[in-house]
Amino acid sequence: MSLSPPSSLRARAEALAGPLPPLQAQAEQLARTLLLGGHGRRQAGMGDEFWQYRPAEPGDAGRSIDWRRSGRSDGHFVREKEWQSAQSVHLWADLSASMGFSSDKNHPTKQERAGLLTMALAILLMRGGERVALASLGTPPRIGALQLRRIAEGLRFDPNAEAADVEAADYGAPDATSFLPKSRAVFLSDFLGPIEPLEHAIGAAADRGITGLLYQILDPAEEAFPFQGRTVFTSMAGGLRHETLRASDLRDRYLDRLSERKTQLAHLAHQAGWRFATHHTNTPAQPALLWLYEGLEGAR
């Protein structure tokens, strides 16, 4: 590969960074709609928040006694703080070609929605003090503005990118091997591709005590199948092709398969102790973010 002149490098870098601030700003705005509070571990430990007073026991250091409280009664009391600890959360947003689909120009593509949710979730989690990693980058979970920016860059979707394998470009699958044990994971995808890689990933994650969320993002057209007449369906990258003489006849059977796929995903999630839900791109993002955030909160 020949060296690019600096000017072209600059231009490419700007084009690359172009979508970042809007995405980050949009995600910040979305994240701001959820009221944040400190989330303790509901048990005594290291932290800033007060947890409870307990009677002093032998072995407690003298300076740990809360004299103000002890002065109001006969016994001695120790002031305990709530244990606060940081979690690691791995986020995976599907960046394959199939996520670039939108049936209506008024709806965002599935990828845009997934990227927005991922980014907003990352911001929320970092506000809560968690460490976040984007699975596709392969970096360990970190906290801070730099990591946020790295995640935003990693979420950049290039519809024109040429993948080596056309089949792989159509549908993506997460890779959970680099996830930290006992951490959390969130997978956002349409899950329309082959289900085996996903089973492997969740299996591998469950083996290491990772729990998390499966969030399926679908376009309304994928739920309605509003097609008629003689049609050749191709996948977004062109790897798959199916021809029908009367698309309207396929509708019922397609919907059966789709609901079967959802059942499969829900079953998979249930087995691994994960949670599963479906989101449509024509509905607002805020309830989706709320579900994701509460899902992580509840699992903690």
Next chain:
Amino acid sequence: MWILGPVGFTAPWVLLGLLALPILWFVLRAVPPAPIRRRFPGVALLLGLTDDETEADRTPWWLLLLRMLAVAALILAFAGPVLNPRVDRGGSGPLVILLDASWASAPDWALRMGRVEQALEEAGADNRTVCILSATDISAQPCDFLSASDWRARLPGLAPAPYAPDMADLLAALGTIQGGYETLWLSDGLDRLGRDDVLDVLEAKGAVSVFETPRALYGLGPTTVDETGVDLLVQRRGTVGEASVAVLAHGPDPAGVPRVLARQEVTFGSGEDAVSALFDLPPELRNRITRFEIESQRSAGAIRLADDSLKRREVGLVTVRDSREGLQLLSQLHYLRAALNGKADVIEGALADLIQANPDVIILADIAHLSGGEAAPLLDWVDAGGLLLRFAGPNLAASDVARDAEDPLLPVRLRAGGRTIGGAMSWGEPKTLRPFAETSPFYGLPVPEDVTVSAQVMAQPDPDLAARVIATLGDGTPMVTRKPVGQGQVVLFHVTANAEWSTLPLSGLFVSMLDRLAVTSRAAKAQVDDLAGQTVQPLKRLDGFGTLSDAAAMVPVEGAVFATAKASAATPPGLYQTRDSVLALNILGPEDHLIATQWPADVPVTGSQTRSERPLTPALLLAALLLLGADVIASLWLSGRLFGARVVPILLLALSIPLSSTRAQDAPDTLSDAFALAASSEVALAYVRTGDARIDSLSEAGLAGLSAVLNARTSVEPSPPMGVSLDTDPLGVFPILYWPVTADQPIPSADAYIKLNAYLRTGGMILFDTRDADVASFGAATPTGLKLQALARPLDIPALEQIPEDHVLTRTFYLLREFPGRHAEGTVWVEASANAEQAEGMPFRNLNDNVTPVVIGGGDWAAAWAVDDTGVPLVPVGRGFNGERQRELAYRFGVNLVMYVLTGNYKSDQVHVPALLDRLSQ
């Protein structure tokens, strides 16, 4: 030309193209319709699914057939097909073409000329000499046998006459033709006296063939006029089955533009040949009718000209305030009403109103003084041809009208006081009338002995008095005087219109005098009887096709001749001017009937339908086009693209083009009905559409939010808010209009302001929102503030004040101190209370009985109220909790406002309840 059965082809070799159709069949069959390609991520789920039905990978046979037919139609069209190709027929010797050329042949004149042309062509081909003889236009030298080409040049000069041919003249003309000839008789199909004699003569000379069109002929028969309306007899000849025709009444509209004033559909029963059409029209309309006409019949017989006999005079009686109620027989107008009853259309009212109605006659009974505002238009009206009929009476005698100088609205000068003859306090006997002079319009009327005059107003002797007197008393004093004014005239009866001063109104002479003065209508018969000794000048004449043209150049007709005349060459049908009226001479007299001809069996009669040549090319091309159009739709349907997003609008557009003309007329009514129904079946909040899509959607969302709050918290359960277009929608059904002011919204039309003012006066309320309270204070000229001034200028808005602390609006539902919207600042303006100082120390205001018609502010309330479909606020208000509090207050203001509008002053009356209860308990 190649002839195949009834169809001939001008280019038969093109038909070889039909041989290519089978090849086309196989080619088209091999090409299936193309599929659509769609990118769809769900394809992974589709893999392995097979189609239930395996059709359509080949073009279906019916689509192929459609295309085949289209191509076949094209090939046939280009082969030049002709239906009923003409086949020549021979003959020899001179040929006489005899045309009836009456009005009855006018409807299919072109067809007849075509037949004549064809006969000329054939005669030309056979080298025969031809003579064309028109039975209605027989000249001194009736027939010159010329070559066909010579006659062809003269053909355009032939036209149907508006009367029937005179068979005696025709017989005489035929007698002058020497030698034998063949005859083609183009009959008009009406049986008339003498036709058989003519046929005998013609048959003696040679072969006779008759051409007659079988189509129905309609004529308008005699007219009868009576109380119920105008009755026209519609006659027909020809068809015996049921048929219906429309009779139109033509005349000028008030602006003078010719229009169809009425339309009457009449239906002939099976076998009926005459049906009457009754026109029951208001007199104004009926007096304007100039002619009746059978729709789409181009013939003079289908026209009936209307003349003065159709008109009923319109008489205006000027009524004055009648203080002596009940003394009917003493009323000045009683005898006039009785005399005019049934003979004229009487309208009564104030003089100014009557002049507006423009009657033929205005009668002033003992009204002396006219105000300047009445006299000038009355004079104009008389000038333009009106007849002003005045009666004397105590008022006129006591007044000083026309004492010193002549009044333009009185024929003569009057002496003060009048005179009384033969009363208890005077000398002499009551006077009788002298027989009428020959120059008087009353000449010839018998004077009854018992008509006496006991009081009258006297005319001043003037040089031109003698010329103006048209009736005198026995002693020579004027009794009735007349003066022409412009085109009209003023007539004064020097006695009262009641029986106080004379017995004239009690006698039949009174009615006859009114009749002679043309106050009442007269029968046409009576007018014709009067014609003896007059000459009658033709005004307009009809031609055979029924076109009216000017006839001023024609020779006047002797009145006695005209009285018995039928339509003929000497007296063509049309309008004739007699001395004082216009008479119409129409084609069909009272005893005329349309009877079909009966030809002897040996005369060959041909109609039109056998010989008409019709090229079929346009029809076939049209068929091919329609088939191809059907093919487009069918192909789209097969490939599933018929109802695609892009095709449907195009199809709708194509379908709506022919529909739009009809829908454009009835749409607004049904639309506004549906709108009013939707708005009035529930309480609906409404906003004014500004034309700015963003503002309008925000207004809608805002009112939706407010509606939701009302629904949740109060007993008001509004239906979804509605946008209102001020120009088209009815406003009265809405309790409140939210009107966001934008700087560039258009000023409503004048009609819209009329509606808005009516809305404000009948209890509606408009909430004006300039949406700029953050930058504007009162008096600051913001763009929306200036716009509000421009918008509100034509509105009927009372004086305003800043909303006082104890205004009802502050306590109709919530207790409020301020009324924030998206902006917390700003003041709200309402109608100023009438007299605030009379509040009597009451904390609550009981003065403004009415709801203020406007509330003006700039809080941008709709933005604060606005929610989306899921109930989430659309626009941020303020910051944090304070912002939410501000939004809540905005909602409370909205609730208060709606409560205020719906309950009116009920809430302000509520403050008296404790006092009332207190008083009751005492």
